[in-house]
Every structure is written in structure tokens, then in C-alpha cells.
Amino acid sequence: MNAKYNENMSNEHVAKKKFGQNFLKDRSVLYKIVEAMPKSDSIIAEIGPGLGDLTKFLVDVKSVVAFEVDTDLCQYLNREFKQEIKTSQLTLKCGDVLEAWQSELLDETYALVANLPYYIATNIILKALADPNCEYLLVMIQREVAEKFSASAGDKNFGALSIIAQTVGTASIVVHVPPEAFDRAPKVDSAVLLIQKHSSRDNEAFELMLRAAFTQPRKTLSKNLSSRYEKESVKAALEQLELSASIRPHQVSTTDYHQLFKLLDI
Secondary structure, three states: OOOOHHHHHHHHOOOOOHOOEEEEEOOHHHHHHHHHOOOOOOOEEEOOOOOOOHHHHHHOOOEEEEOOOHHHHHHHHHHHHHHHOOOOOOOEEEHHHHOOOOOOOOOOOEEEEEOOOOOHHHHHHHHHHOOOEEEEEEEEEHHHHHHHHHOOOOOOOOOOHHHHHHHHHHEEEEEEEOOEEEEEEOOOOOOEEEEEEEEOOHHHHHHHHHHOOOOOOOOHHHHOOOOOHHHHHHHHHHHHHOOOOOOOOOOOHHHHHHHHHHOOOO
């Protein structure tokens, strides 16, 4: 990325708060994102390319389909990536990705690699985990959310999002990113999250159980589950799995949650 490219970007566009825009300016983080991409033949879906900082790196190694909601940025990206669009190395789709995304984002296998707007990051990740065409996700999001998706049983951040991620694949944090790495520094730290999928999220009943289990994280699991299931059934299920009646929701493993679901959802 040359100096002229950076100068043009900063002169023409300012991050818009309504779209949750924070433009990444630290190239070392961009390198780490590209280096962390698992080997794959899939095309890349990028949501919220912004000024094309990450896109510039991605189109050098993969075909990219980018989704941008900001019409001003769409015009800018069309100019800056004119050659890549002409050769179909980059396909630019302008509009709200959540409106376009019904069950599948694309009709072929893809990897989601993006610096996601924080206000829709969790929603997008959950959609990608449910999309059978999504092979893996490598996304920069709020650090707190990344820690919730990647937490292990016993960690304070372990919850429904951790269990959903572990159910469909493996989740890990690639790198932590400080606010000063961005133009219009966010008020929170960021992190790059990698989730490599082996299946897709498709069990609504199981997730309803998880919602009940973590309704009040400081309460016992038994008390929380009793809001959805018969108290005696919960007690019997915990005893069968040799789980204490006083155990808290974050102390139970993903495997045991699946076993609990089999015992309770009958």
C-alpha cells in the first residue's frame, strides 16, 4: 500500500459512526490477518471493506466478494479497485448485507475474512456459523466478544457463544489489537478471532436450553434450567452426569451441555 493510496484515503473519507466504521491503519495487523488464513480453495467474503485496507491484501491471494453498506465508500472502492473488479478478482456488492443474507451469504463455499463493524459483529458471526457454505471465519471484532466466542469451560467469559462456537468448530484469538491501530480509535480493545468449522449451527432447541442456562450467570445452573424444565428432571439429569447441584453455568463443559440437552429435551 503506497503513500499516495493512504493520503487519498485520509483526504476523502472520515469514519462514519452510524456504520460503526473504524479504519485499520496498522499494517502489521493486516499482515497477521493474512498470515493466519487457513489453507483453502474457497473464495473470500469480506463484510465492511471500508477503505479497502484489508481488501488490498486479500485480492493479492484470493478472489474476494466484498459487501459494503456505505454508498460513498462503494463509489470510492469502485475507483480504487477498478482493475481488480474488471478482472473479477474483486466483486463489490453495495447494500446492507443483513438484508441480502437470508440463509446463505453466497451460493458457493467461502471464508469470511473481515474487520467487522462492532454493532453487528455477533449477529454476523452467528449467521456465518449457521451458513453451511461458510468454511471458516477470521474476523476482527471487539475483544470482549472475541473472548466470549473463544472461552473454555471455567473461564469467566464462557457462555452460550463459547458453546455454540465449540459445537460447530474450534475458536481461537489470533492477535489482540489496541485502539490506536485504528483511524478514529474505538473506545474498546479489539481482537482477531478465528473459527474453523467442522459443521454448521442448526439446533434451535439446544440453543434455547443454553439461553435458559445462562439467563443469570451468577445463579446455579440448576436454578436457571428450572425456569424451562421440571425441577426434578433437572436434578435427575445433573445427578446422572455427576454434576453438583451448586455448579454454575460457566463451569460446565460443552460436552456436558450436550448430554444435558439429550436428558432434558425428551
